[in-house]
Amino acid sequence: MTDRTVWLKADDEVGDWEARKRRITAGLEAGVDWVLVDRHDVAKVRELGRVNVAAFAGDDVHVMDAEGGEEAEPDLLVVGKGGEGDGTIDLPSDLSGSADLTTLRRSDQAAQGSYVRITSPDHEAFAEAAAADAEYTLVVGEDWKIIPLENLIARIGEETSLVAGVRSAEEARTAFETLELGADGVLLDTDDADEIRETVRLREEADRETLDLEYATVTEIEQTGSADRVCVDTASMFAEDEGMLVGSMARGLFFVHAETAESPYVASRPFRVNAGAVHAYVRSPGGETKYLAELGSGDEVQVVDTSGKTREALVGRVKIERRPMFRVQAETEGGDRIETLLQNAETIKVATREGRKAVTDLEVGDEMLVYYEDTARHFGEAVEENIIEK
Structure with a gap:
């Protein structure tokens, strides 16, 4: 780029x-x-x-x-x-x-x-x-x-x-x-x-970078205990088909929708992505990754839509709160297992082959939109190194 x-x-x-x-x-x-x-x-x-x-x-x-x-x-x-x-x-x-x-x-x-x-x-x-x-x-x-x-x-x-x-x-x-x-x-x-x-x-x-997104098949959904969850509030409004790429493993990041949809429980927050736990990676401009816990006001994050088109957004605020979580594991088209932690809440939506779906409604066999690259990371940058993540 x-x-x-x-x-x-x-x-x-x-x-x-x-x-x-x-x-x-x-x-x-x-x-x-x-x-x-x-x-x-x-x-x-x-x-x-x-x-x-x-x-x-x-x-x-x-x-x-x-x-x-x-x-x-x-x-x-x-x-x-x-x-x-x-x-x-x-x-x-x-x-x-x-x-x-x-x-x-x-x-x-x-x-x-x-x-x-x-x-x-x-x-x-x-x-x-x-x-x-x-x-x-x-x-x-x-x-x-x-x-x-x-x-x-x-x-x-x-x-x-x-x-x-x-x-x-x-x-x-x-x-x-x-x-x-x-x-x-x-x-x-x-x-x-x-x-x-x-x-x-x-x-x-x-x-803007255009990413090749693919679908990974959900193999496990486990309701876990509570963890420190990160909401990323940007200084930009998201479109309906936009979100961020986050995940527990840098090589496989899950597409998580921004909170643009109306809910009977809470008003939409079209500037926010409820992105997961503090340890997770988020993709940033230039193809690097950051830990969600590292983000702060003034940082830039990468926004991506469901077709893979990207843009940059400025972080306005980060909210970290303790919330109950799901562990979601999926298998990529190449047979690799990737996973992430997402909050157990109806307002968190992911992109599936059938369309937008609440994480609380996910089932084994669903196909989730992900970005996969068989590359290790060191301080957020891609390296040619054998690193085991599990």
Whole structure:
């Protein structure tokens, strides 16, 4: 899974400061990752909110921060505007003599990004040369769509974080999907708040992992004593088909529905998953696992739906209380036995081949939705090691 980024172009070409401010504010509200401005605007952006700020290197004006103290420095300095990168100055016949590339390579410079407007094959070659030294390579174009981006992804995709210039969410989708790998990020140039929000949504969608879920057959259901049970309350609302993956064995995690269904006993809690006992694992973003007991406010957990599509959710609160439990054991399609502890309550629902079912109604022979991977875990990360869990 690649962490993709959305950059918002908000330099002087956008308009006066009020126009730039409106665009930046819309970006902050939508959740963009970076704002790209001219250097004299860095301090102003810092006043609007917390976001990564990239600035073009061509502006040498020293600007103080909001308190009038130290100079406001960008998180990333980008070369190319007003030079060879955007065509203001013709490219030299020998790229080794490029002023932009020389600036980028200076050891005493903070420049880590390169901005290139692709107007010809020569500028495509220039972008490739810049990528060797730039942490981020931002490429924009006028009439080109797929082919130059395909070339750049294939040639420099592993050398740099490639950011493609786009003007709409639909162009962003194309950039994220090109050559299946897609660009690492997009540089969005629009004032439309809806387009900005949709581009951020597409970034989140592109980053999401899709899991291969399978059904495991219930072989044992045992009513046990009480244990410390964990409810995970997230800062997001769950859809009807969403939940989390939890289990006593990291190699086999059970799908447990969020409490989205109405019950005659208690109101729905569509932000909550009653996830099991404190010792159990829960799957987190990036394919790692955590113990339920470790979770706390501000942590991220992985939300998954019954088709295997995932997203991230922020933990708002964790409730640990002593409750009576069931031990549920199931056999995977490959013949492995996995198990977990779930609270003995009608409100806890699991996904079966027949649909949503209360854990209190489970029977031997039912088929439960699980995520299985024949991999050992060490501190939550997959390792090639023989570990016995029982």
